[in-house]
Amino acid sequence: MPDVPTELGGVHHTARPTWKLKETVEFYHDILGLPIVHAISAIGWGPVDHPDFIHVFFGSGRDSTIAFFYYLGTPEPEQELPPESWLNKSVHTAWRVDTREQLLAWKERLEARGLPVLQVRHEIIESIYVTDPNGYMIEFTWQVRAMTQYDGLDAELTLAAAIGIEQEQGKRVTEIETVWQRKAQLVRKKLAEAA
Amino acid sequence: MPAIFVLDVPEFRALAEIARTRPDCRVSVAGMGYLLIESDHDIVFDRRELGFTPAVWYGAFTGGVEGRIAEFGRDTVRIVAVNAADPR
Numbered sequence: 307m308p309d310v311p312t313e314l315g316g317v318h319h320t321a322r323p324t325w326k327l328k329e330t331v332e333f334y335h336d337i338l339g340l341p342i343v344h345a346i347s348a349i350g351w352g353p354v355d356h357p358d359f360i361h362v363f364f365g366s367g368r369d370s371t372i373a374f375f376y377y378l379g380t381p382e383p384e385q386e387l388p389p390e391s392w393l394n395k396s397v398h399t400a401w402r403v404d405t406r407e408q409l410l411a412w413k414e415r416l417e418a419r420g421l422p423v424l425q426v427r428h429e430i431i432e433s434i435y436v437t438d439p440n441g442y443m444i445e446f447t448w449q450v451r452a453m454t455q456y457d458g459l460d461a462e463l464t465l466a467a468a469i470g471i472e473q474e475q476g477k478r479v480t481e482i483e484t485v486w487q488r489k490a491q492l493v494r495k496k497l498a499e500a501a
Numbered sequence: 502m503p504a505i506f507v508l509d510v511p512e513f514r515a516l517a518e519i520a521r522t523r524p525d526c527r528v529s530v531a532g533m534g535y536l537l538i539e540s541d542h543d544i545v546f547d548r549r550e551l552g553f554t555p556a557v558w559y560g561a562f563t564g565g566v567e568g569r570i571a572e573f574g575r576d577t578v579r580i581v582a583v584n585a586a587d588p589r
Contacts, residue, residue, distance in 0.1 A: 427554045429512045451511060456534030460508050464563060483570050490565030493506045497532050 319363060320399055321373040322442060325382040327360065329439035330374055337419050340364035343371060366401055374440075389441050400433065400445035409434060409448040430457075463492045503568030503580045504539040506531060513561060515551040520544075535564060543571070544580040 324330045334340045344363040350356040358378040363371040387393055403409050413434045416423050424435040433447040467488035471479045479485060507516045509530075520526040520538045531537040538544065548558045555575070562570075562578075572579040 426556050428556045429560065430510075454510075454534070456508060457510070459533060460535075460564065463565075483566070486562050486564075486566040486570075487568075489563070490504070490506055490567045493531070493533070493535060493565045497535075500532060 316368065317370045319371040319373040321361070321375060322397075322440070324374040324376055324440050325380075326439050327362075327376045330376075331362070333438050334364045334372065337416075337421070338364075340366060340372070366399075372399055385441075394441060395443045398435075398443035398445055400447045403446055403448050406432065406448050409446060412446045459496075463489055463496070467492055502539060502541050503544050503566075503582050504537060505544065505562055505566050505568075505580060506535045506537055506564035508564050509534055509536050512557055513564070515553065516546065516561060519546065519550060543585075544568070546578050548576045548578075 331342070335342055341364065342362065343365040346361040347359075348361070349358050357380050360376040360378070361373060362376070363373045366372050403412065409432060413423050413425060416434070416436055421436050426433050426435070430451055430453065431447045431449050433445050435443055435445050437443055464485065467485045468479050470492075471484055471488055505516070507513050509517070517528050517536045517538060520528050520540075523540070525542045526538055526540045526544065529537050529539075546561075548555075551558070551561075553561060558575075562580075566580060567583075568580045569583050569585065570578065571581045571585070
């Protein structure tokens with residue numbers, strides 16, 4: 307199919323394991339109000355040690371879903387990190403809302419249900435955060451402005467600076483200051499090429 | 502002399518606006534969406550004067566730094582020339 311472009315149409319689902327089926331349904335369906343749109347319940351498949359499972363999908367707007375696997379009879383693996391570790395927050399889902407008023411309405415709704423809500427204004431988004439019963443972080447975000455071609459170019463230069471340093475020194479970069487310094491060199495070079 | 506590149510976008514624009522009020526700073530349009538802030542002395546910013554939230558503050562120099570960050574606290578940053586003596 308040479309004429310069919312390979313373009314993506316947004317998120318269909320993300321999926322993570324849960325060992326708390328009832329609490330997960332209560333959080334996403336009862337508290338957040340997401341519809342339960344699909345569930346697979348299946349006997350163990352594939353590898354011989356694969357457990358029976360329930361795979362549930364909650365609707366999260368514009369035909370996107372968030373999904374969970376509930377593996378029957380399996381113990382939850384021991385967590386290597388404490389739940390409050392910053393590293394646990396890196397894997398998260400962020401849902402888009404269209405206006406700041408909607409963002410604040412969600413905050414009010416979540417707080418009314420007794421959930422601690424963190425609100426942060428970032429560079430081009432403003433977000434609120436809650437943690438689900440599994441310890442997964444959920445973000446609601448309002449994008450303040452559209453991203454331009456310059457945002458993308460700037461991002462590429464940041465990455466080129468970090469990767470360039472790592473390739474040169476043969477180990478991982480440890481301080482952002484060195485990235486910023488290399489970035490300035492790359493910006494200078496790009497500007498000279500464009501002149 | 503220290504210099505910083507600042508992407509000319511609303512969230513970072515206060516850096517250039519404040520720098521323009523400083524007699525020892527020069528602000529110019531560098532191209533590719535960047536502004537260039539240069540100074541013959543240390544470049545010092547106060548977070549509260551900029552109106553930056555912490556999340557923006559700690560990433561405010563992502564555009565690129567020509568110099569060395571001698572100080573980066575919760576409310577104050579000081580960027581000095583690469584070869585400047587460290588007072589600490």
